[in-house]
Each structure stands twice: as C-alpha cells, then as structure tokens.
Amino acid sequence: MATILDGKAVSEKRLELLKEAIGESGLYPRLATVIVGSEPASQMYVRMKHRACERVGIGSIGIECPGDATTEKVIESITRLNRDPDINGILVQLPLPKQIDTERVIAAVNTDKDVDGFHPTSLGLLMSGKPRFAPCTPKGIMTLLAEYKIPLAGARAVVAGRSIDVGRPMAALLTNADATVTVCHSRTRDLPAELRRADILISAVGKAHFITPEMVKPGAVVIDVGINQLNGKLVGDVDFDGIKDIASAITPVPGGVGPMTIATLMENTFAAATRME
Incomplete structure (x- = not known):
C-alpha cells in the first residue's frame, strides 16, 4: 500500500507556521x-x-x-x-x-x-532558475514532495499535461531541482510507455481516471492534480484504487494537491509583503 501524501495535513502545518511568521513580522x-x-x-x-x-x-x-x-x-x-x-x-x-x-x-x-506566478516575467524568472513567485499548484507540489523527503535529484519525472498554469511550470521546478523531466501531452507517441518510465508521475490532464494501473511503474510516486466529476463524486486523473498498491506514494483527491495550492498562495502573499517592506 502506497504512502498517502496528505496535502491537507501538510497545508494545515504550513498555515500554522505562516500565521506565526506573519504575527512576528x-x-x-x-x-x-x-x-x-x-x-x-x-x-x-x-x-x-x-x-x-x-x-x-x-x-x-x-x-x-x-x-x-x-x-x-x-x-x-x-x-x-x-x-x-x-x-x-x-x-x-x-x-x-x-x-x-x-x-x-x-x-x-x-x-x-x-x-499567482502567471505573469510572463514571473514565468521567465522561473524558467531561468531564479523564480520570484512560482505558480501555486506546482510550487505546492514541490513543498509536498519535500515534506515527505522524496528525492528529486536524478529522478525521472514525467509530467502529463503542458498547461501554462501547471504542466510547464511544474517541469521547470522539477528541472531546477535536478530531476530529469519529460512533458507529455495529447500528441505524445505511446503515452503509456512514457508514463511507465516515471519515478515521479504528475498528472494534470483533467480527465477522470485517465491514468490507469498499466501506465504506472511499480514504486513510482504519483501526484494527481486533476479535479473531475464522475458519477457525482470528485475524483482525480488517477485511478486511485487501482494504483495505490502499485505506487510507493500517491496523493488523494480531494485532500492532496488542492490544499497545498491555497497554502502556497498564502505563502506567496506574505513573501510579496516582505519584498515590498
């Protein structure tokens, strides 16, 4: 059974620390x-x-x-x-x-x-390896990976989805952390084979249960950014029940990436206030 990467618990901890830091500032x-x-x-x-x-x-x-x-x-x-x-x-x-x-x-x-880190200048600084404000979802994922001490240097990371708000900045942050990064998208040839090579698989495609067990390498870390409705339930891009016994670690939906996004927005806002002081 995979370790559940509990974004809700980590975000609660981060928000409490931030509250203290703001109070002391x-x-x-x-x-x-x-x-x-x-x-x-x-x-x-x-x-x-x-x-x-x-x-x-x-x-x-x-x-x-x-x-x-x-x-x-x-x-x-x-x-x-x-x-x-x-x-x-x-x-x-x-x-x-x-x-x-x-x-x-x-x-x-x-x-x-x-x-939010979406301005062309912010994205340019991120791509250059000197981010000022990184987009909140990818940065929150990096915080979550760090919290669980998941090694990134030298790891093969595969990002499914090339959006400007998640996929591309996610790839940049992983590259800055010395991972070897592949970005997959709708035109990728033999997508399942690319995904199976991932030590760290991040899905931001926005399709319910798009990532199936045969796409995941045993022992991979699986990060699910998707928020989709399926039969009246909130589900991710990843077939959680099918993959939780294959992966070494996995984020749930809800309670994984979403809370980290909001915590990171709060941290970025405090950082902006500190910069303007």
Whole structure:
C-alpha cells in the first residue's frame, strides 16, 4: 500500500507556521482577488482563498466584475490594485469568460504583486532558475514532495499535461531541482510507455481516471492534480484504487494537491509583503 501524501495535513502545518511568521513580522499583508462572472466553482475557490487569508492574518478584498465585462474594464480594476500601496498580492481567478483576453489581463498585473506566478516575467524568472513567485499548484507540489523527503535529484519525472498554469511550470521546478523531466501531452507517441518510465508521475490532464494501473511503474510516486466529476463524486486523473498498491506514494483527491495550492498562495502573499517592506 502506497504512502498517502496528505496535502491537507501538510497545508494545515504550513498555515500554522505562516500565521506565526506573519504575527512576528509586524506586517499586515493584503491579497486582492479579481473574479469575472458568477461561475459557481470559481466563486467557491475564491471563498476558500479568503477564508485562508482570515485564518493566517492576511487581509483580503474581493473585486467582482460582471460576467459580460470587457477586457478593458477588468484591466482597469487591476490597474487600481497595482497602484494601491496597501495591496501586496493580486490574484485573477481563472478561467475568465470567453470575451476576455486572458493573456492581456494576466500581463496587466504588477509583477511585484503577481502571487499567482502567471505573469510572463514571473514565468521567465522561473524558467531561468531564479523564480520570484512560482505558480501555486506546482510550487505546492514541490513543498509536498519535500515534506515527505522524496528525492528529486536524478529522478525521472514525467509530467502529463503542458498547461501554462501547471504542466510547464511544474517541469521547470522539477528541472531546477535536478530531476530529469519529460512533458507529455495529447500528441505524445505511446503515452503509456512514457508514463511507465516515471519515478515521479504528475498528472494534470483533467480527465477522470485517465491514468490507469498499466501506465504506472511499480514504486513510482504519483501526484494527481486533476479535479473531475464522475458519477457525482470528485475524483482525480488517477485511478486511485487501482494504483495505490502499485505506487510507493500517491496523493488523494480531494485532500492532496488542492490544499497545498491555497497554502502556497498564502505563502506567496506574505513573501510579496516582505519584498515590498
């Protein structure tokens, strides 16, 4: 039976340590969230982030734009937050509605307040091996791997999915940690064979139970980033029940990567406040 990588427990520990650090710092970090429209999942994620802020001593404000807002209107809101000296971090809740130019909106965020790590400058610094703010999900995964003392140097890591919010920055962080990294995607030839080579397998494809037992090497560490609905249940990309006896360690869904993402956002926001001090 694999070791369960308990992201919920690790995030709780990280948030308690962060609360202490913020209390001792004398700083009052503040995070602003920007949401466009009323998509229920996005609203739920934003509420979770505000609750985490309250817990650790970070102030938060929420900017809500109507679902039919233009790109220019959203950028106006971001520009006001950029200019506000009391705001340390800005998070734009993704995905944005189709009429919004997401790239322009992300590029409008002041790089010193880019606690989500998606600005082209932030991603460039990450790729160069000198990250300022790394995207929260990949960075949270790195924290989780470190907490369980999973060695990365020299390990063969395979990332399934090449998105800009998870797959690509995940590959960069693993490369910076001296892993040998392969990024797989929809055009990868013989995907199961590539996945079976992984010492560390990270799935961010967004398809329920996409990763099956025959795709996993015995003893691999399996990180499941997926959040999918299947028969009314929340499940990951990984067939957890089928793989838990093959892998040496595995994240559950829920309770694995998700809590680490929020804890990392809080840590990035405090780091931004410290940098601006």
